[in-house]
Each structure stands twice: as C-alpha cells, then as structure tokens.
Amino acid sequence: MEFKEAKNKFVQTWGALGSQWGINKTMAQIHALLMVSNEAVSMEDIMEELQISRGNASMNLRALMDWGIVYKEYKAGERKEFFTAEKDLDELASKISRERSKREIKPALKILKEVSTIEAKDSAEEKHFVDQTSKLYDFVLKADNVLDKMTEFNENWLGKLILKIMK
Amino acid sequence: MEFKEAKNKFVQTWGALGSQWGINKTMAQIHALLMVSNEAVSMEDIMEELQISRGNASMNLRALMDWGIVYKEYKAGERKEFFTAEKDLDELASKISRERSKREIKPALKILKEVSTIEAKDSAEEKHFVDQTSKLYDFVLKADNVLDKMTEFNENWLGKLILKIMK
DNA sequence: TTAAACTTTCAAAAATAATTGAAAGTTTGT
DNA sequence: ACAAACTTTCAATTATTTTTGAAAGTTTAA
Structure with a gap:
C-alpha cells in the first residue's frame, strides 16, 4: 500500500x-x-x-x-x-473520557440517583425498580471512576503486573 | 417523585x-x-x-x-x-463490550495494522504516519483487552485493593 | 386444512443530524 | 480609516437514520 x-x-x-x-x-x-x-x-x-x-x-x-x-x-x-x-494517546484517552464523563455520564448519574431514591411503597414492581436503578447507579459510578483511572492504571507498574496475572 | x-x-x-x-x-x-x-x-x-x-x-x-x-x-x-x-450488570457490561469489540474495534484494528505497516520510505511525513498509527494500534489493542478484563478486575479482591490504593 | 394469533419484513415516510455557502464578523497591516 | 485576509455563524439544503404500517410469513389449535 x-x-x-x-x-x-x-x-x-x-x-x-x-x-x-x-x-x-x-x-x-x-x-x-x-x-x-x-x-x-x-x-x-x-x-x-x-x-x-x-x-x-x-x-x-x-x-x-x-x-x-x-x-x-x-x-x-x-x-x-x-x-x-494531541498526539499523546494516554492524554487523548484521558481527555476524551473526562469530557464524556462530564457531558454525558455525570448528568445521567444525577437522574439515576433521583429515580433510585423514590419511596418504594410495597409493590414488588416498585421494589425491583428501586433495587435495579440503585445497582445501576453504583455500577455506572464505579465504571466512570475506572475510566478516569485507566490511563494511570495502564502506566502503573503494579497495574501491569496485575494485568499479567489476570491473563 | x-x-x-x-x-x-x-x-x-x-x-x-x-x-x-x-x-x-x-x-x-x-x-x-x-x-x-x-x-x-x-x-x-x-x-x-x-x-x-x-x-x-x-x-x-x-x-x-x-x-x-x-x-x-x-x-x-x-x-x-x-x-x-439481562439484569446482572457485570454480565451486561461484559456482553456489550464483547460485542462492540467484535463489531467495531477488531475490524478497526485490522485496518490500523494494515496502514501502520506500509513501507515508510524516507520522508519525515511518512515516518510520522507509521509511528503514530503503530502507537495507535498498540494503544487500541491494549484498551480493548483492558475492557475485556474490566469486569473480572472489578470483582477481583486484589483489583479492589489496587483501586483503593490508586484513589 | 383452516383460521386465528401472533411476528417479521421492508418500501415509503418522517425525524434527525450533518453540511453547505454566503453574509456577517474579526483581525491585521498600511 | 480602509481593505485585505481570514474565521465564524446560521438558515436552508442535503444526507442519514429511524420509524411506520401493512403485507407476508409463521405457528398453533381445533
């Protein structure tokens, strides 16, 4: 080519x-x-x-x-x-994930928090809703943090070791 | 609400x-x-x-x-x-990342490999192209693997420890 | 075998998103 | 102050994606 x-x-x-x-x-x-x-x-x-x-x-x-x-x-x-x-790829990834977090994830988290904290009353349906959206809130929050740290993690000597162990 | x-x-x-x-x-x-x-x-x-x-x-x-x-x-x-x-969120994330990897990342990686392995001749322009696309290939490959392992990592006790340390 | 109860398909329509290009805006040099 | 050399804006156009709905397809029960 x-x-x-x-x-x-x-x-x-x-x-x-x-x-x-x-x-x-x-x-x-x-x-x-x-x-x-x-x-x-x-x-x-x-x-x-x-x-x-x-x-x-x-x-x-x-x-x-x-x-x-x-x-x-x-x-x-x-x-x-x-x-x-920006040609440094770690920096690039970091900026993209920061922006996406700020623009999209954070606002979504805010809503997730709101809807997951309604009074669940007693119906199984409502209980399931609260339970599931709460879990989702925790999960998205965690994933958002992991993305934040990914670069750091990838550069990290300990991280590299863990990656090897996990393979 | x-x-x-x-x-x-x-x-x-x-x-x-x-x-x-x-x-x-x-x-x-x-x-x-x-x-x-x-x-x-x-x-x-x-x-x-x-x-x-x-x-x-x-x-x-x-x-x-x-x-x-x-x-x-x-x-x-x-x-x-x-x-x-699917209500298990780790399973959900794992399936989504597997599918996106298969449908989008893997084909993109294939192209990245192709274009990063052209004969670079001697112009600085071409050298930079090969250098940058090679780095991108490695980076995307690594990121793709990290996503694959993320769930695993998040569940992992050692992973949890590392996450804490990194904060 | 027939028909009722469903689901899928896909060409056409509608909705959404991206793009154009020319007018308006800005900056710089004389 | 003027005008040349640029950049930005945005209403109108074009392209792309999504959605509709009715016909075709499928499955089941009698």
Missing part, C-alpha cells in the same frame, strides 16, 4: 469508528488527519483533503478544541491559523 | 445516553424498560409503554437479542412471546 492510500484509509476508518460511537464523522476525520500529520495543518488544507466546506471545517475544529484534543497554532509571518492534534 | 414518573424518566434518560453512544434511542429505551421490569414484558406492552410501532419494537428487540442482552421467554398457556433483559 502506498502512503496516500494508507492515510486515506486511516482517515476513513477513524471517521467510521467515530460515528459508531456517537461522534460526528467529519469531526473524527479531521482528528485523524491531524493525528498523523507531523506538522500543523491549515483550515484550507483540511477542507481540501477531506473535501468539506469551510463552515463544516470551522465548526468541527471548534468542537475538537472544546474537547481539548486539538490546538490552534500560529506561524510567524502567516496570518492564517493552523491546527494540531 | 412518583413511581410512574420515575420509571419514565429513567427510560428517557437511558435512551438519550444510548443515542449519545451510537445506540439507537428506541433500542436503549426498550432495554431500559426491560431492565427495571420484574417480569417479562410482551411486545404489545412495550409498544404501548413507549408508544412505538410494531415493526420498530420487533426490529429493536431482535437487535437486543443479537447483542445477547435481551431474552425471549414463553409463558405456559400464552401464545405470545415475552421479553426480559
């Missing part, structure tokens, strides 16, 4: 993976493109490579910056802006 | 969370409904509670069964089918 073909394949794949996980395809593609670029890329070039409009590029770059995984860069003597992606 | 209201809130929230993670809203809502039902529910009742069509109910129940997190049940003397959800 040739470089250009490989790069395109990577960008397409990352885009598809993104949309399966609720991330807009173009956003994931821009991110992919920046991830494998060794230098900052202009909006013009992004539009050209991905064949997208200026508005689309602008909005999705903004979204990526809001997630904290793409940065603006200025080049001396150049008026236009350039963009780079 | 009253039971009915709480139940509805839970179903809606679970549905919204699902769609943010690339799972169709109705599918997540049906799953939510079954999760908090203490007995198996008929398609008729699902349609009624969620206000959806027969076709929609049928297709999404099928999808949930394909994921292995909803089961068909037959009641003696009843002609129609009833449905229940």
